[in-house]
Amino acid sequence: MSLEPIMAERTEDETRAFEKxxxxxxxxxxxxxxxxxxxxxxxxxxxVAESAVRRALDCGLIDDTRYGAVLVRTRVAQGCGRKGIxxxxxxxxIAATDIPGWPDEFFSLSGFNPFRVADxxxxxxxxxxFGCESSDEQEVxxxxxxxxxxxxxxxxxxxxAYRKLVTKGYSTSVASAATRRFMEEN
Numbered sequence: 001m002s003l004e005p006i007m008a009e010r011t012e013d014e015t016r017a018f019e020k021x022x023x024x025x026x027x028x029x030x031x032x033x034x035x036x037x038x039x040x041x042x043x044x045x046x047x048v049a050e051s052a053v054r055r056a057l058d059c060g061l062i063d064d065t066r067y068g069a070v071l072v073r074t075r076v077a078q079g080c081g082r083k084g085i086x087x088x089x090x091x092x093x094i095a096a097t098d099i100p101g102w103p104d105e106f107f108s109l110s111g112f113n114p115f116r117v118a119d120x121x122x123x124x125x126x127x128x129x130f131g132c133e134s135s136d137e138q139e140v141x142x143x144x145x146x147x148x149x150x151x152x153x154x155x156x157x158x159x160x161a162y163r164k165l166v167t168k169g170y171s172t173s174v175a176s177a178a179t180r181r182f183m184e185e186n
Contacts (some may be wrong), residue, residue: 010051017044017052025056031067032057033093068094072106075169079146082107082139084169107138136174143170143178151186158183 010018017039024030024038032053039049056062068089075085082103086096096102143165152160161182165175 011048013044013048014051014055017048018055020044021052021056022061025062029067029070030062031064031071031092031094032062035062064092064094065098065100068092068096068099069101072096072099072102076106078168079142079149080168081143081165081170081174082135083171083174087169103135107135107142136177139170139174140177140181143168143174144181147178147182157186 020039020042021035024035035053035056036046036049039052040046044052053062057064071089071092071094072085075088089096089099146165146168147161150164151157152164154160158179162175162179165178166172170178
């Protein structure tokens with residue numbers, strides 16, 4: 001491994017840009033595309049921004065795969081759907097298939113419930129099992145769990161439930177199926 005790219009002489013702008021990347025990356029996990037856009041927005045040239053981010057990638061300070069995994073776990077815990085998560089990863093410049101364990105590790109865990117606070121049944125939250133056979137059925141179960149946990153509050157409950165699921169990133173077919181099942185239950 002050569003230290004030449006890390007130890008190379010840098011201009012004052014490149015040094016300031018790298019320092020900014022360091023501060024931003026230490027605050028929370030971030031992707032390289034987000035950091036480049038932020039540096040450009042803050043007045044650095046695109047070349048300087050890309051150089052600083054490349055240096056941070058070489059140092060291991062930032063890692064798009066690690067950022068993608070954190071993003072997926074966070075969005076699953078928030079009740080977001082697979083399609084919405086894939087779209088957000090795409091906007092971040094990260095292919096979902098580059099994340100180790102995608103999608104099985106994040107969506108197919110038997111008994112996984114991102115809404116459960118404790119291991120007992122006394123927390124008042126609806127239990128949801130993800131040990132289903134098809135990924136669409138798993139998505140429907142997750143969407144249904146979200147609707148049970150946070151039921152829509154409007155005059156037109158069906159339209160509100162569907163809209164909630166679609167804005168959370170569930171596909172239209174999953175949102176329709178989950179809404180239909182939610183309406184049958186209530």
